[in-house]
Amino acid sequence: MGGLGKTTLARKVYNSDEVKKLFPCRAWATVSKEYSAKEVFKSLLKCLKPSTFQYEDSSSEEELKQKVSKSLNGKKYLVVLDDVWDAEAWRGIKNCFPENNNGGMILLTTRNDRVANVSESKEPHHNLSFMDKEESWELFHNEVFSRKNCPPELEPIGRSIAESCKGLPLAIKTTAGLVAKRERSEDAWEEIMNLLPYWSVAEEDSSEVMMEILKFSYDDLPNKMKPCFLYLGVFPEDEEIRVRDLIRLWMAEGFIEPIQTGRSKAPPQPEDIGEQYLKELVDRNLVQVVKRRSDGKGVKTCQIHDLFRDLCISESNKPDNNGKNARQLSFLSNIGSYACAVTCSQSSTCALFVYGDDTEGWPHHTPEDCRVNVIYFADGSINLNEYLKELKMLRFLNIGFADIFELCKLESLETCHMMLNVNEKGLSIGGLKRLRHLRSELGVNILVDEEGVKDKMQNLQSLCFVSANSILGSLLGNGFFPNLRKLGLSIDKEQGSAEESLRSLHCLHNLRKLVLRFQECWVPLDGIAFPSNLIKITLSGFKDLNSNDMNTLGSIPSLQILKLMHGSCEEETLNCGTAGSFPRLQVFVMDGLNIQCLTAEEGAMPRLRRAVFYNCHDLKEVPKQMRSLGSNLEFSEYDIYGGLSLG
Structure with a gap:
């Protein structure tokens, strides 16, 4: 059955310190029922070549396969293939793994015994069993009480609730997440116990009863959060979902309700409310955390279990009290890609998701009586110029490599993600009063005409990555982005005008995160007017970083996170800070x-x-300040660990 903990156990193995020492080269890919060899190879490359992965998207399946094989060749590697559904999927993948007698290993998880047999495993298969009563109670107790003790009067009913889940970890964790949100009283827990379905794992319809348990937790959600949870069903099975995108999609769909505060306190931003919604779903064990941010607090990526995804789809297709589908999910599949149209009948709006690089036939997937408010091309791209008149309601746009159109015509646009701007003249954003997030993976020239300069972009929260030039410097200096919280700059020495932008940074009083991408060049940091309220700085692609630059960074009073990526240093010994820095x-x-x-x-x-x-x-x-961190001092290559002076 699904939910026994196969993936959880594989993750424990994959992330254990002992395995990291044994296998310096590790990669993970989720195969899933909706199998695509190309997507599997891309997932593996994302682990094997993280710094260059974004340039691998346009490669063919065979090219990706060869790149995986080359990356693994001659290395002692561990590859995890999670959730392999059938033998054909295994046969289509296995040839990319070199047999070089260097101790490479492949770990498979599957629900199918036949897959285990055809994989020609040299070791015995490990069949997961259901938890016994004590194990069930221990898991339930940890989820509800963490490190605290259960009150004696609640233990009998708590054990009964745990036993009703029949030893299935997913059911136990989900039910425990629901119980943890209720009052800690015998009456409240008895109410939950009486509502849980009685079932046996030997029953033929046990999966249906299991779904009832999961639905019970969904029904307990506040009404405002139910559409947020159901929306997770639009993502592919086992997809690692960027929380940044998810929350902005919720915003585009109008799911996030504003919170009223007193006059003396400013209301929270919709993005912050979305973070609270996600935390609630995680606390209830409806959503799994995959990666956390570098500070270890916020969630960077998440996913849902296959069974929860099935629940999202089935609940979305149920009619509401008016006989209409509150949210309607439809999937159009072909080999390696599919399109998903999500329709909200009550507001006559729809969202279009396209996975894979096959965009032929679009926009015929869009219902004729709907206004499109979300376009999400996960991999491919399309020229939208001819459809601009039909996209007046578009609020979220995610698109790949494409010619840049007149973005300013999309008056309702709130979020725009793109891979590349190929228009040498730049991107005009004047007039986009509702725009909150603009991201181009490669630096784009920002343009605002004279008419547009009159209206400041009050709503803009994040702007990445834009060329640091004199035009941007003028916009920053004149307070054109007064509420900007994150800025990513692409700095090219050949432009010769980056200094004006960098001197104007102090005007961004609300800026919290700054990313500087140097194109194989360098600007001394003591010439940059860093805002005092910055909490995170990322520098990448730089040349000749020195101790004086580190002293400049060390003088920023609010800085909490510093990331130095893929650059070179001027000195063999870099002083990271003086006393008090x-x-x-x-x-x-x-x-x-x-x-x-x-x-x-x-x-x-x-x-x-x-x-x-x-x-x-x-x-x-490394400095003693870092040596004293113990397990929080981390290295990606364990073979260099022994060469470090840590004592």
Whole structure:
């Protein structure tokens, strides 16, 4: 059965310290029922080549297969293929794994015994069994009470609730998530116990009863959060969902209700309310956390179990009291891609999701009587110029490599994600009064005409990645983006005008996160007017970083997270800070730097609680502030760990 914990156990193995030491090269891919070899190879490459993965999207299936094989060749690797449904899927993937006698291993999870047999495993299969009564109670207790003790008067009824889940971990965790939200009293728990269906795992319809248990937790959700949960059904099976996108989709669909506050306090932003909604779904065990942010607090990516996805789809297709489908999900599939149209009949709006690079036939998937408010191309792209007149209600746009059209005509647009702007003249955003998030993976020139400059973009929250030029500098200096919370700049020395933008950063009084992407160039950091309220800075692609630059960063009073990515240092020994520098820094990340030694004076980084190093192969010594972090001092390559001076 689904929900026994196969993926959970595989994750435990994959992430264990012992396995990381044994296998320096690791990769994970979820195969799932909706199998696509190309997507599997892309997932593996995302683990094997994270810094260059974004440029692999346009490769063919055979090219991706060869790149995976080349990345694994000659290495002692561990590859996890999760949720393999049939033998054909295994046969279509297995040839990409080199048999080089270096101790490479492949771990499969499956519900199908035949898959286990045809995989020619040299080790015995591990068949997961149902939990016994004590194991069920222990899991239930941990989910409800964490490290606290259960009151004696509640233990008998608590054990009964746990036993009613028949030893299935997913059912236990889901029910425990519901119980944890209720009053801790015998009456409240008795009410839950009486509503749970009685069933036996030996029954033929046990999966249907299992679905009743999951639905019980869905029914207990506040009404305002039910459409948010059901919306997760539009994503492919086992999809790792970016929380950033999910919350902005909820906003585009009008699911997030504003919170009223007193006059003396500003109301929270919709993005912050969305974070609260997601936390509630996670607390109830309806949504699984896949990755957390670098600070370890917020959720970066999430997913839902296959059974919950089935529940989302079945509940979405049920008619409401008026005989209409509150949310209507339809899937149009072909090999390697599918389109999903999500329709809200009550408001006559729809969202269009397209996965895979086959966009032929669009926009025929769109219901004729609906206004499109979401277009989400996960992989492919399409020229939307001829449809602009029909997209007046569009609020969310995610599109791949494409010619840039007149974006300013999309008057309702709130979120826009794109891969590339190929219009040399730039992207005109003047007049987009509702725009909150604009992201281009490669730097884009921002243009605003004279008429557009008169109206400041009050709603814009994030702007990434834009070219640091004189036009942007003028916009920043004139307060054109007064409420910007995140800014990503692409800095090219050949432009020769980045300094004006960098000197104007101090005008962004609400800026919290700053990303500077240097195109193989460098601007001394002491010439940048960093806002004092910054809490996170990411630098990438830089040249000749030195100790003086680190002192500049260390003087930013609110800085909590610092990430240095894929750059070079001017010195073999980099001083990370003088006494009193980085007063609030909590997380320090280095990835791909050619540095041999890091030092820091006594009293620097007093609040540091996590340090992470990826692909720093020459690194031999780190400061004692980092050595004292214990398990929170992390390395991606365990074979370099022994070369570090940690004592």
